[in-house]
Amino acid sequence: MTDSQREFDVVVWGASGFTGRLVAEYLLERHGASGTVQWALGGRNREKLEAIRAGLGAAAADLPIVLGDGDDEASLASLAERTRVVCTTVGPYALYGSKLVAACVAHGTDYCDLTGEVHWMRRMIDTHQKEAEATGARIVHTCGFDSIPSDLGVHFVQSEMRRRHGVASPFVKARATDFSGGFSGGTIASMLNMLEESGRDPDVRRVMADPYGLNPEGDRSGPDERDRLAPAWDDDFAGWTAPFVMAGINTRVVRRSQALLGHPAGRDFRYDEAMLTGPPPMGFLTAAAITAGMAAFAGAGSIAPLRRAAERFLPDPGEGPSREQRERGYWEMRFHAAHPEDGEKGLFARLRGDRDPGYGSTAKMLAEAALCLAQDDLEARGGFETPASSMGEALATRLIEHAGVTFSIDDTAEPVG
Ligand SMILES: NC(=O)c1ccc[n+]([C@@H]2O[C@H](COP(=O)([O-])OP(=O)(O)OC[C@H]3O[C@@H](n4cnc5c(N)ncnc54)[C@H](OP(=O)(O)O)[C@@H]3O)[C@@H](O)[C@H]2O)c1
Known part of the structure; x- marks a missing residue:
């Protein structure tokens, strides 16, 4: 699927969690619910996501909700197909994140997260680097205060x-x-x-x-x-x-x-x-x-x-x-x-x-990393990148x-x- 056929620029995956809600708040303030950026709240529990949307106020009323589960490969494939970037705060990533990375890699979908779990990142790189290079998925871990x-x-x-x-x-x-x-x-x-x-x-x-x-x-x-x-x-x-x-x-x-x-x-x-x-x-x-x-x-x-x-x-x-x-x-x-x-x-x-550092600033950095992957003209072409190697100057300017x-x-x- 080409990027222009995708329904969303960014899905905030884990929007019912503490950090996910802050990312959603920031995106709403920055771009509204249906402005130049098409974005959605994602997670596994419709009721919680509807409550988060209601808590964000009237401006969020039109925000779409995307449902799935970190353990359900079919729902993750559908999520990865529908969006250009998955911005995920569903952690611990070593417990709940591996199938989502696999889905993004398979569908050439860009991805950013907040993991600091070095052993898990190593596992993901070893398992998926070659395929990500082939599909063009740019996978960028550590998009918060670390690192x-x-x-x-x-x-x-x-x-x-x-x-x-x-x-x-x-x-x-x-x-x-x-x-x-x-x-x-x-x-x-x-x-x-x-x-x-x-x-x-x-x-x-x-x-x-x-x-x-x-x-x-x-x-x-x-x-x-x-x-x-x-x-x-x-x-x-x-x-x-x-x-x-x-x-x-x-x-x-x-x-x-x-x-x-x-x-x-x-x-x-x-x-x-x-x-x-x-x-x-x-x-x-x-x-x-x-x-x-x-x-x-x-x-x-x-x-x-x-x-x-x-x-x-x-x-x-x-x-x-x-x-x-x-x-x-x-x-x-x-x-x-x-x-x-x-x-x-x-x-x-x-x-x-x-x-x-951990939440207020991290949520803004993660949201800008997702927007940078979705909107900016970057040289990085596919694979497991870092914030500096994939977004460098463009991300610094946004921050x-x-x-x-x-x-x-x-x-x-x-x-x-
Ligand atoms: N690097 C940094 O600077 C930094 C800063 C902050 C946080 N973090 C990391 O970010 C992660 C999230 O932290 P948090 O405090 O926001 O956690 P949290 O409040 O516990 O939120 C976790 C989210 O994951 C969702 N979730 C859990 N299992 C799932 C599954 N199987 N499928 C789909 N969704 C699932 C939860 O959904 P439900 O609401 O449905 O349970 C919730 O939305 C942690 O790994 C944390 O270490 C890193």
Whole structure:
């Protein structure tokens, strides 16, 4: 089926969930129910979807509803045939997402999601890459806070390095510096499922530990080492750093982007991501506390009885931060790109988002990624892409113009803490 014969540009799959509803709210505000973008609410439960539509107000009354189930291949085939892009928030993806990816690949349908499940992405790439290249389906995982800021941040700071100095940086660092927000039940469920799978399956552990775990076959080595698990001092930012909870996902995505883009900074390019906690003594103490907290969460999450006990105190699927928390929220990531020869010519960059990272800002980023795949003239032709390799500049422009994300260059590393 050609793109012009498809009924919809975008279907928001999982619109009855916490994040899916936010994506729908954003699309409605941006394009109305029947403007230049034809879009629909999708999911498995008509009553819930009708309630979501009613909750969106009178402007949403004409929004179509597409029904299906993540387990029912016939309904997924019909969904994939009817739309140019499936924008899915149905997770944990490793549990509910594989058949949808297969359907999109088979029907040449573009796809974007919010997964951070590295082992599942690896499985999808290994299973479907060749067919996606043949059908032209562009499958883009990690279109939320993980990993758009990291992936586009590297793209931005490298473009600026080339523009100013005519060279690419051989080493980019990203530092999460400041954010405010909360977790939803769906995200907690995805994190716990990942810990559960890695606890019982050594192959999953191997993929998650491999710094090049998402790179294409034959291109899975380089100078970057395993993720750091301890506090470390950072000279460039003059502060202490702690391991960053999203780094295990973002670093893999950035390295896959480099490979898909043909190693624009050379095969020795290095990328490091951490959380900046600031100068001593508080910077060190904070970094030590974060490191211990992450180790405790990972330890407890991989032991079944402790995981079940923790689940009782965490938000249920469908629950998440309040509107007020989302609107008061924000995030900031800073980048340092080293110059290959001259220490004085290193560049500092900063990306900021105007809502909480996990939901308010993520919903806008995911919606813009879906619109970018549906509407923009992109070079990517089919296969498992990353945000930077498939949408790069076009997506950055959309985020700046519509989604409250700013990209800027700093003259120096402003202190944190
Ligand atoms: N990367 C990021 O930055 C980021 C940020 C936010 C969320 N996420 C991820 O996004 C996912 C969703 O999070 P959430 O908080 O929105 O979760 P949620 O509120 O639990 O929503 C899950 C959605 O999936 C639907 N669903 C579940 N099983 C299904 C099936 N078999 N067929 C069709 N639909 C099914 C649910 O439908 P019903 O309503 O009918 O049950 C619901 O619409 C999670 O994996 C989370 O980790 C990532």
